[in-house]
Structures are given as structure tokens and as C-alpha cells.
Amino acid sequence: MARRTALSGEFATIAKLFRPLARGNKAALDLGDDAACIRPRARYDLVVTADALVAGVHFFASDPPADIARKALRVNLSDLAAKGAKPIGYFLALARPKDMDDRALAAFARGLARDGVSFDIPLLGGDTTSTPGPLTIAITALGEVGQGRMLRRNGAREGDDLWLSGTLGDGALGLLVAKGTLKPGKALIARYRLPQPRLALGQKLVGLAHAAMDVSDGLAADLGHMCARSGLGATVELARLPLSRGAAKALAADPGLLETIATGGDDYELLFAAPRPARAAIMRAAAAAKTQATCIGRFASGDSQVRFLDAAGRAQRFVRAGFTHF
Numbered sequence: 001m002a003r004r005t006a007l008s009g010e011f012a013t014i015a016k017l018f019r020p021l022a023r024g025n026k027a028a029l030d031l032g033d034d035a036a037c038i039r040p041r042a043r044y045d046l047v048v049t050a051d052a053l054v055a056g057v058h059f060f061a062s063d064p065p066a067d068i069a070r071k072a073l074r075v076n077l078s079d080l081a082a083k084g085a086k087p088i089g090y091f092l093a094l095a096r097p098k099d100m101d102d103r104a105l106a107a108f109a110r111g112l113a114r115d116g117v118s119f120d121i122p123l124l125g126g127d128t129t130s131t132p133g134p135l136t137i138a139i140t141a142l143g144e145v146g147q148g149r150m151l152r153r154n155g156a157r158e159g160d161d162l163w164l165s166g167t168l169g170d171g172a173l174g175l176l177v178a179k180g181t182l183k184p185g186k187a188l189i190a191r192y193r194l195p196q197p198r199l200a201l202g203q204k205l206v207g208l209a210h211a212a213m214d215v216s217d218g219l220a221a222d223l224g225h226m227c228a229r230s231g232l233g234a235t236v237e238l239a240r241l242p243l244s245r246g247a248a249k250a251l252a253a254d255p256g257l258l259e260t261i262a263t264g265g266d267d268y269e270l271l272f273a274a275p276r277p278a279r280a281a282i283m284r285a286a287a288a289a290k291t292q293a294t295c296i297g298r299f300a301s302g303d304s305q306v307r308f309l310d311a312a313g314r315a316q317r318f319v320r321a322g323f324t325h326f
Contacts, residue, residue: 010128014128017105017106018092018126018128020113021112021113021116022122023117023122025089025122025124028122028125031123035125036091036125038124040144043147045148045149046142046144047080047083047144048141048143049079049140049143050140052136052137052138053068053136054134054135055135055136056134059071061134064107064193065108066108067111067193068108068111068137069108073121073139073141074197075195075197076139078198078216080197081198081203081214082202083143083151083202084151084203084206084212085145086144086203087142088142088144089121089122089142090122090140091123091140091141092126093126093138094108094127094128094137095129095130095137096128096130097130097135098130098132100135119197124142146206151202151205152212153212153225154229155210155230155273156210156226156227157273157275158232158300159276160274160275160299161273161274161298161299162235162236162271162272162273162299163271163274163293163295163296164242164293164296165201165269165270165286166196166198167247167267167269168243168261169241169244169251169260169261170187170188170267171264171267172263173188173192173246173247173250173260173261173264174191176260183253185250187244188247188250195266198270198289198291200288200289200290201285201286201289201291202270204289205270205274208282210274211230212270212272212273213271214270215268215270216265216267218263218320219262219263220262220308221265223271223306224304224306227306228304230304232302232304233299233303233304233307234297234307235308235309238262238309238316239310239311240295240296241261241262242292242294242296243261262308262318263320
């Protein structure tokens with residue numbers, strides 16, 4: 001078991017490693033109080049999201065600590081992106097196992113610091129504790145969006161186009177690489193460990209998209225949630241799915257991986273519904289956000305089911321629906 005030092009005291013840890021992450025934000029109260037004090041801006045709604053990540057479930061305990069921290073923050077930022085919100089701060093609850101030494105903890109804090117600067121989001125508070133179980137990270141992220149303008153899952157309308165940002169399947173394939181069941185690919189592992197929250201695109205979709213969410217549990221499952229909430233069905237054209245070079249190469253070598261691509265999780269791309277007349281505006285928004293956007297299908301009235309069609313228009317069925325926590 002790794003040896004602990006004086007840094008392991010809670011207040012010493014906060015002062016040395018986490019107080020700098022507040023980046024001088026006044027709401028954080030220098031991380032010296034029992035709570036933060038946040039005053040929402042006039043004519044804006046506060047958007048709040050929370051996600052917990054557990055070693056052995058959402059990441060490998062052997063992953064670099066900095067990458068673990070950055071993934072924990074980024075999956076929350078992805079939720080804000082799907083709401084069209086701009087990040088304003090986050091809270092961290094960290095349950096540290098006995099074998100996480102001070103060097104690993106410092107690397108974890110550096111990872112948060114790096115992304116705090118990259119995404120302009122300060123740490124506003126939280127809690128640290130020890131645990132006999134695996135490393136557990138719970139982050140609550142806050143964002144803001146114009147009053148009444150937050151994108152929701154339930155707004156898709158009949159005839160809407162179905163769009164997807166970025167590329168699909170990299171996270172799930174990266175997990176297979178990490179497990180050693182797929183040929184090594186650095187880009188795929190990187191996408192699994194470090195998702196890319198589409199914040200710029202999400203904010204530009206406000207006023208253009210009718211509904212949005214991020215793809216965390218797999219395209220099939222998450223689109224199913226959107227359909228259920230909107231009371232519509234959806235058709236996905238598999239030939240239109242945007243693939244990275246690594247994913248396309250893996251699929252060419254093993255066509256059976258199509259199911260993993262369509263149902264696997266950890267992509268954290270934006271899935272959204274928008275009216276057809278908005279196509280040109282969406283492409284301009286994607287270009288301005290430096291993010292790829294692809295129309296992969298459409299919504300229609302029906303039984304809230306997701307249907308996948310191959311290039312010949314034939315229905316394709318997948319055994320797996322998507323990732324589930326239980």
C-alpha cells in the first residue's frame with residue numbers, strides 16, 4: 001500500500017491541490033466555507049447536472065490519474081453541452097481509496113486544473129473523504145442558458161432531422177482496445193479516456209434544435225430515451241453513421257463491430273433533433289464550432305421505437321440495447 005504523507009490531511013489537501021482550481025472565483029469563497037454562494041445572472045436559467053464515476057465501472061483503476069479527473073469533469077460538461085449551457089462552475093466529491101498516494105492525488109488535481117483552464121470552469125467547492133472501496137468521483141456541474149431556452153430531450157417533432165456531432169463508436173471501441181480484445185489504436189483509447197464535450201456546438205444549437213441530449217450509454221439506448229420522451233419513433237440510416245479513421249478501419253476488418261458502434265457508450269457526442277429548414281444553419285453552426293455534424297436519420301410518428309436501416313433499406317436488429325448501470 002502506498003504511503004501517505006502530511007498532504008493527506010483534508011484541509012492541507014484542499015489548500016495545496018484544490019484551492020488553486022477555484023481560479024479566484026468569488027462564488028467559491030476561497031474554498032474556505034461550508035458552501036459556495038452563487039448569484040445567477042438576470043434573464044438566465046441555472047442548469048445543474050451531476051455524474052458519478054467509479055473505478056472498475058467507468059474507467060480502469062490503472063488509467064493515468066490526470067485522465068481520470070479530466071474524464072470525470074468532461075462527462076458533466078457534455079451534459080451541459082446537450083442543454084445548450086455555458087459552464088460556470090463545478091463541485092467535486094472525491095472518495096479516495098487507501099492505495100491512492102499523494103503523487104497520484106496531485107496528478108489528479110493537475111488534470112482538473114488543466115481542463116478547468118481549457119473549458120474556463122472553476123471549482124466552487126465539494127468534499128473529500130477516504131473509502132475502503134474503489135476510487136469514486138462525483139461531480140456536479142453548473143451552467144447557464146437564456147431563460148426558458150434550455151434544450152431538452154422531449155422536444156423532437158414529427159419530420160425532424162436526426163443529427164449527431166463528431167464520430168460514433170470510438171469510445172466503445174477504445175474500451176475494447178483497453179481490454180485487449182481489439183487491435184491497439186491510440187486514437188480510440190484516447191477517445192475512451194478523454195471524451196470531447198461539444199460545448200461550443202451545444203450553445204449554438206439553442207434556437208435551432210428542438211431537442212438534444214448526449215450519447216453516453218450508446219446511440220440506440222439514448223435515442224430510445226429521446227423518442228420515448230418526445231412520443232415519436234426514429235429511423236437511423238446506418239450507412240450515414242460518421243466514423244473516425246480508426247473506427248472505420250476496425251469495422252472493415254470485423255463487420256460484426258457495427259453493433260458495438262451503434263449500441264456502445266462513452267462517445268459523449270450530441271444527438272439532436274432539428275427541422276429540415278435548419279440544415280444550412282446547423283452546418284454553419286458546426287463549422288463555427290469546429291465540430292462535425294451529420295444528419296443520420298429522421299423522426300416520425302409511431303410507437304417510440306428506434307429503427308436501424310442498412311444501405312439497402314432493410315431493417316437491422318441488434319441484440320444489445322446499450323450500456324446499463326444495473
